[in-house]
Amino acid sequence: MVLEQPRVGVRDAGTKKELLAEGVFHFIGERIVRGELAPGDRIRDAELARELSVSRTPVREALQRLERIGLVKMYPSRFTEVTRLTPDAVRVAHEFAGLQAGVIARLACPRLAEDEIDAVVRLVEHVPLTVDDAAACSQARREVVGYLAARTGNRLQQALVDEASIALARALRGFVVTPEHRESLLRGCDEMPRALRERDADAAEHATRMIYGVA
Template identity: 70%
Template sequence: MSVDEEQRLGSASTAKKQLLAEGVFHLIGERIVTGELAPGDRIRDADVARELSVSRTPVREALQRLERIGLVTMYPSRYTEISRLTPETIRMSHDFAGLQAGVIVRLSCPRLTAADHDTLSPMIARIAASVDDPAACSQARREVIGYLAARSGNTLQQSLVDEASMALARALRGFTITPEHRPRLLDACGELDRALRDGDADAAEQACRVIYDVA
């Protein structure tokens, strides 16, 4: 076997492992976000590998990545534990999510097409429609910002949001919308839709910040 062939095989093997690790990362992360895996629950990489019919290597890589974003705590050679949320974590996540969402709205606003606007309008309407259900409202916001992030034209910003999105989703899943915030959120949803259609990035960013209730 030539050196080039060995390198190609090595690259293919690495790519496969990365793809597997990415899949495991999202699978476990979504289980944490939805509450299927609760704070304090334990994960053993051997059990996950057996469930998914993969080796332990991509599972360990996925768990290490989940630890970096604060969803789990790893105890080497023992087990991995789902981390616990604190009021401080929730507050920091809320501020970060709101500010980053505003940046994403600003970046994507001038790049949106008429077809994008037609897709976004009902998505934004779902934020308003779910205002009395914290988990559903959080998910609706996540979907809107995810859609806009993919159209921001900024790969660094998109990577940042992709990496943190599940940690933010878990922290904000039970975020309560206060009676004072409720009417402002509803008005801001309409304003966000209008501003995006008008290509007004300033107004769109401001509306997005109101939706997230950040300054």
């Protein structure tokens, strides 16, 4: 795989490096989320740089970001290792995801155009169909929140979500929907469309937290 490298001038060198590091960050992160890189697997920046046809600098920067959010552990001058998930890490991630998802829904609610409301409602309606498949349910919720996050009009919130989204996707991929959470999730999915159509930000936040079981 070769990351896209648009032509840039000298003045744009910093931007080019940032774009490359961003691409590498998501490339490695998604491989970890999908399980292609399992806990304990080692990543060597030189090998990855050759695979992606980039220099080692954006690879190192991407790995440093992944270390900050807990996906990898770097051992300088040696290798980088994919970390292992603990039950406590999953619990913390789920709580954080639910609270942040509520904030995202609150911010996006008054800014959505009618066609965008229709689009996100379709995403919400898909969530109940996935409750018996933990990975599919996590992905369905991620799609709802991702759609709303891009429409909050708040760059700080968007940056926070982008930084944390891969770690959350990994931690929540196998999250089991308990009977209590299932009831909350289904009620949240029922309430969410009305809240969005009525531009009720309070209700949209509450419904979203219910979908995550943290209301």
